[in-house]
Amino acid sequence: MKKTALFLLGLAFSFSGFGQGNNYTQNYKKFDNLALTPPMGWNSWNKFACNVDEKLIKEVADALVSSGMKDAGYTYINLDDCWHGERDAQGFIQPDAKRFPSGMKALADYVHSKGLKLGIYSDAGSQTCGGKPGSRGYEFQDAQQYASWGIDYLKYDWCNTEGLKAEGAYKTITAALRKAGRPMVLSICEWGNDKPWTWGQSVGHLWRTTGDIYNCFDCIEDHGTWKSWGVMQIVDKQEGLRQYAGPGHWNDPDMLEVGNGMPANEDRAHFTLWSMLAAPLITGNDLRKMSKETTDILTNREVLAVNQDKLGVQGFKYASKDSLETWLKPLEGGKWAVTFLNRSRRPQPVRFDWKTTPITDDLSKQELNAAKTTYKVRNLWMKKDVGTTKKAFATTVPAHDVVLLMLTQ
Template structure:
């Protein structure tokens, strides 16, 4: 009797365990050890939208090397929407063979042979934003397929997601990637609607904080049911989010519009400087095959990139703003600091900043710029030239829609 009672209890316990689903075997946590600094690379969407094919991607990989972008730290070649073909009878996705006749595995091998990494795009919904097959219901199959192709980075969008909850949907694709067994950076592209900075750090490596960027410095494009945002509007949307970012988990203010023809040289510098100050992913969105020298100089500026890629991984903060003029600070490793004087206005601003009179403190990360007790050397990050020390005020004319970015180091 006791034996039968024991067996019954064991069976009931076993049934209860199975009744709780797959929680015992699914791992909803991202791959650790990836994106310890903000990812750097290129994405096809801003310039080419749906007009992607194998030839473009191969030529872009070649240009990443010949332009000096790889040497500057750019790693990922990310194919955005519209690479998809159809699913086969078993539900496995295939690339559009008219656009990618050699297949994704051959393309990944080519990109890897250049010392670069391949990124792909999918969507948590039934269709991508461009109307191609989404991953809803096929998450584990898609993850296996991507792993077999050699994909290193997945941008996962949020169109056509009727009835889904963002955190659960992104946990599902994370579990699928873990089951597939190939470490991939997961870029959560949920537009900030469901506060991904709260749950995203455990699930993905970066998360969009807003809707799409628009190729202008300071404007909004209204599409009726949704809006695109200019560079300055995206910048403003980062308020209150810096505490959530750090090595392996980054706020993503969207891809760069530098070199796409509508921003001035000063606006390009301001865009790049502020993304560096934000510790944002640096994902170029221009045609790397046809860059002018001015665009190359912006995208490959080593000092600005060093601000972005600093190992502390602290996102910068706005120290002050008045009349279209803002001052931003970012703590760096080894006691260094970066500072950007951003002129958002349409007229030149005269800067006269007395280091000794200003109390710069980062309360969230417990950092302080001690200019009263320590003398810092000042380097202009854009020119590489010395700008004196913090013993004296810094005086300069900052042009309209431009930036002055400095690096401070103890002398």
């Protein structure tokens, strides 16, 4: 009788342990105080795809510094797919020894020595999109390995994920990163299929809202079973998502194609819209061979300030007529960014009477009312003051281009 009582007492304590939480309980919350403004950096995929090695990454890190991009705020050097070698006997992932002979820790040390941070790539499935070893079943080992290497950012893709549910899979890698103990930005890259904006805020720091971007201003590339999207197509897919974005949790319309072949006017429009959308600014071009035009676009401090505004409010399309769109973004301190986007192939005149067009943003509760307040108006691409809101603004927007204004009180 005594033994039975002791057994039942022990069983009760055992079950109460499960109910109250113990060593098996996971922390599915991302690291706080990261990506409080949209992350800025570079990623290897758009330009180099699987053709990556440590020499390239070191040279790009050098170029990020020498080009002035680091001083402008770009921080992350993100290594995308195909860096992987095999797993060792214990299951720990290793880098490709031919491409990364010095090892990933040495590469991270080099990037850190430049005052930059290193990002890496994996996949929630059994294989990455490039056919390399994925993290499925190895999440905690991979997180430990990344932490031991000194990784600062993880892009986590969604190929070969047979039977997995996105929210659960991303919570697993978040728990693994927390267990490993090194704070990392988590980029949720499941292409918006499972509406990550509805569950990703506590799990990751940014989430893709669409499929992959394509280096084209206004077109679709059809791969048969999936599509890549031009800049305008991706912009249209952001409709209705702005309420989910804010400091530490951003809608991600994919990486930038600036400098990858579009003309300067289209690059400028692309960069402006990503800035208005409070999108992560992850460039995807060859930083070692940038033209002056590309460098000037990527390092325009006044445009970057629109993207990096600490209020963290995503902009919105206010009006559209004859392929001319008006976009607004409320900023800290009662300022506003205003973009006129010309989607057509011919120049378009624009006239905007500030005094007769009061605007209230229901999300931020910010008001733009030039009948009550006079704002100074500055053209951010011309880097030139262009009057005040006492007078209507009139100009011509070139084809596939923008005019970006800053209004300050």
